[in-house]
Amino acid sequence: MMGHRQVEQAALFYEFSLERHIPADHWLRSIDRFVDLEQIRPDLAPFYSSIGRPSIDPELIIRMLLIGYCFGIRSERRLCDEVHLNLAYGWFCRLGLDGAVPDHSTFSKNRHGRFRQSDLFRRVFESVLRRCIEERLVGGEGFAVDASLIKADANRQKGIEGDKGLPPEAAGRAIDEYLAVLDDAAFGAATEVTPKFVSPSDPAARWTGAHGGQAFFAYSTNYLIDIENAIIVDVEATTAIRQAEVLAAKRMIERSLKRFDLYPSRLLGDSGYGSAEMLAWLHRAARYRLRQVGAHRRDLLARRLRL
Numbered sequence: 410m411m412g413h414r415q416v417e418q419a420a421l422f423y424e425f426s427l428e429r430h431i432p433a434d435h436w437l438r439s440i441d442r443f444v445d446l447e448q449i450r451p452d453l454a455p456f457y458s459s460i461g462r463p464s465i466d467p468e469l470i471i472r473m474l475l476i477g478y479c480f481g482i483r484s485e486r487r488l489c490d491e492v493h494l495n496l497a498y499g500w501f502c503r504l505g506l507d508g509a510v511p512d513h514s515t516f517s518k519n520r521h522g523r524f525r526q527s528d529l530f531r532r533v534f535e536s537v538l539r540r541c542i543e544e545r546l547v548g549g550e551g552f553a554v555d556a557s558l559i560k561a562d563a564n565r566q567k568g569i570e571g572d573k574g575l576p577p578e579a580a581g582r583a584i585d586e587y588l589a590v591l592d593d594a595a596f597g598a599a600t601e602v603t604p605k606f607v608s609p610s611d612p613a614a615r616w617t618g619a620h621g622g623q624a625f626f627a628y629s630t631n632y633l634i635d636i637e638n639a640i641i642v643d644v645e646a647t648t649a650i651r652q653a654e655v656l657a658a659k660r661m662i663e664r665s666l667k668r669f670d671l672y673p674s675r676l677l678g679d680s681g682y683g684s685a686e687m688l689a690w691l692h693r694a695a696r697y698r699l700r701q702v703g704a705h706r707r708d709l710l711a712r713r714l715r716l
Contacts, residue, residue, distance in 0.1 A: 427500050437501045440479065443540055446471055452532055456523035465511045470519055471533060472502045473511075485513040521582065534644070535668065541640050542669060548637030551675040554661070554682060556629040556647075556654040561614035563626040568606035568616065579609055587612040595645070595660075599653035615649040631657035633665060642671065651681050658682060659690060672698045 431438065446468045453467055476498050477488045492498040493510045504510065524530060541547050569576070575584070590596035596613055606616040608626045618624035631654055633643040643661035647653035658678070665671040676682075676691065 427496060427506060431497050431500050435497055437497050441501055445536060448536065452529060453523060453527055456527050465515050469502055470516065476501060485516045489513050538642065546638045547635045547640050547642065549635065549671045550673060551636045551677065552642065552673040553634045553636050553677040554658045555678065556631045558617065558619060558627045558649055559630050561611050561626040561628060563608035563611040563614050565625050568608050571604040571607050575607065575609060575612055583611050594656050595647040595653045599648055599650050613648065617649045629654055631661065633661040636677065655682060655687055662694065666698065
């Protein structure tokens with residue numbers, strides 16, 4: 410006999426454990442074990458006023474951004490909706506069942522403001538890398554370097570000829586950032602060649618046809634990767650041109666040596682990184698590294714570097 414749907418009176422009280430509801434093998438549980446954001450508040454303290462209304466918790470913003478990066482949620486509006494609706498996302502963000510999700514505008518204000526001024530994203534990145542080093546996931550013997558093109562949010566149909574330059578009335582945050590990096594060897598000073606087209610909405614982006622199809626405006630994201638477990642050791646954004654990518658490789662190697670005492674005996678890269686100037690720089694850097702270490706480690710390091 411077919412049963413009937415029973416409509417029960419709603420209970421006055423419910424007992425619900427968000428902790429028990431999230432599966433033990435959920436991806437976010439694995440990520441949460443290694444996310445240590447305790448240092449965020451001390452790092453950001455100088456960038457907040459001592460008076461006024463309390464701000465949105467910066468740790469909440471970072472946790473939400475991690476969800477967006479890990480699950481491919483590019484829209485900040487959609488990210489706020491997903492955190493509001495998805496119980497696992499709310500658990501990861503420490504919101505519980507009734508925690509308030511911040512407005513999407515909070516992300517852009519913080520990212521272009523105090524997060525950038527304090528270099529917070531690099532601090533978070535390096536805290537994760539430090540944990541990987543402590544867990545011996547980073548070998549430090551061999552690194553690989555390469556760059557990926559990231560398409561800029563700039564309409565290729567609205568580009569203006571590079572020889573004409575930007576119109577006098579051009580203004581905005583993107584224009585200010587472009588002018589600020591004109592003398593940076595990773596951006597404006599990477600080459601003396603005038604680009605074929607310039608985007609008035611994002612002039613720091615480079616016109617490129619590197620993919621072989623239609624040209625577009627883009628940036629380069631450069632990665633330095635430890636080859637033992639494919640751990641990203643450093644990252645640097647540049648304009649999409651080979652000279653800037655080679656410079657980024659140097660900066661990343663120098664930074665990994667300075668901050669984590671990592672210097673590889675082998676560096677893997679395509680032919681673009683094999684210029685005589687780059688090889689000479691690597692040789693000088695290795696000799697400098699030898700002078701920095703103690704005598705008891707010098708012979709071992711020299712054998713590794715074959716110097």
